[in-house]
Amino acid sequence: MESFRITFRPSGHSITAEAGETILEAALRHGLSLPYGCRNGSCGTCKGKIIQGIVDYGVYSNEALTEQEKEQQLALFCCAKPLSDLEIECQEIEAVKDIKIRTMPCRVHKLEHVASDVMIIYLKLPTNERLQFLPGQYIDILMKDGQRRSFSLANAPGNDEFLQLHTRNYAGGVFSEYVFSHMKEKDILRFEGPLGTFFLRDAPQNDTPIIFLAGGTGFAPVKSMLEHLFYTENTRFKHNKIKLYWGARNKDGLYLNDLARKWEKENENFCYVPVLSEALPADNWQGKTGLVHQAVMDDIETLLDYQVYACGAPVMVKAAFDSFTSERNLLRENFFSDAFVPSKPATT
Structure with a gap:
């Protein structure tokens, strides 16, 4: 050809x-x-x-x-x-400053219930519109009462026909109750984005090992980053050893476990380590247990030459940063993170 x-x-x-x-x-x-x-x-x-x-x-x-x-x-x-x-x-496009932040309408194309409390939302933009973003960035859904709900984009930038959001059903969550109880296909939403500075950086060396650390639906931006690495012919990361540690309470929380296993089969330089903190007897779990950042500590003696990308609850991200930098020699400038906080009902 x-x-x-x-x-x-x-x-x-x-x-x-x-x-x-x-x-x-x-x-x-x-x-x-x-x-x-x-x-x-x-x-x-x-x-x-x-x-x-x-x-x-x-x-x-x-x-x-x-x-x-x-x-x-x-x-x-x-x-x-x-x-x-x-x-x-x-x-x-080399950095966030090069990308225009836009306010746009979108239509709910599909709702996929992937776990008891996790929904994947596929959003379709208007005809002739696409959203340019860096893998790892997020958008703010603009709600009718003026509140905002932030969601990381889970699709890779090159696969942008639909924007993919992963949402968990939190008790009292402002947006999640609507998603799980009322949202339906063809609903119209508005959002602003892309936002955030959590995105892939160039590795310091061609062989710099990279760890992705995800807690729960913090898997969403990690998925965007990894699919960008796997499915673009990007030679910058072909020689980097890449490990994904994904933590959840029980097996149901690893809602795209089969996808992560598929990546592991298809990419020689990629390793996937799932970790459960509260495994159920029905899970019949034989893998790692405990806190996800502790699993990294147990496996790796020094992180001196590593890059780490972490996304999840603030307590997980903070614990990882503190432990990795103080006990495993990780350089502070090589830790990149995005912590998310569940929204709460408005109070008077």
């Missing part, structure tokens, strides 16, 4: 695009983030310059790319397909 080399300026990154693949599709497949908004030629967010080479401009809106702009060698990278090797000029 014919393929073309694309070189990005000013970064100097170079990737291969397959025949029939757009510049944006090729970039996302290789783990590079370019600005985009709609992915179908309607908004103009992904516009950049063709310095050298020729492209098929594809189908797009004349308002998003004018004939005058084409004469200036501009193209929409979500539509343009290489017809030769290319050298292009565009901004690459």
Whole structure:
């Protein structure tokens, strides 16, 4: 199959695009983030310059790319397909500051009850709209009474047809009661995002080992990060040993356990360690028990050369940070976290 080399300026990154693949599709497949908004030629967010080479401009809106702009060698990278090797000029997304925060409507596409108290919500954006985000970021659902409910995005950025949220049914939870008792497919919601600074950083070394630590539905942003690593051709992480420790009270709380096992089978550099703190007799549990951060302490004598990404209840995240930095030599700057707090009913 014919393929073309694309070189990005000013970064100097170079990737291969397959025949029939757009510049944006090729970039996302290789783990590079370019600005985009709609992915179908309607908004103009992904516009950049063709310095050298020729492209098929594809189908797009004349308002998003004018004939005058084409004469200036501009193209929409979500539509343009290489017809030769290319050298292009565009901004690459390197950090949160490069991504626009938006307020958008969305429709509930599907509700998936994956555990007794966990629901996965699939949200569909309006036609011609996509949300660009970094793996690990979250959105705020804007409720009608003015309150907000924060949820990490569980899908990888490259798989953005639906936004995926994982919500637990907390007693008295402002949003969860609605989700489990009243929400139905085709309901309309509004949200603001993406938000947060919990996202993948470059590893200090090509072989820096990485630990992902998840408690309960703190698995959601970890899932986004891991799927980004596994399903993009991102050579930066191919030589890193990656371990996921996922803690829950009982086996029902490991609501996507089979998915984590599947990742382990498919990726030689990945290891999955589930941990239960209150295993039930019916669980017939043979794995690790206790606190999830303690399982890491039991397995690893020093974290000096590690990166750690932790998401879960504040008490878990704090315990992990304190123990890892004081007892296992983890450098403070190599601990990245997102702690979430269940919402409570409004009080007068």
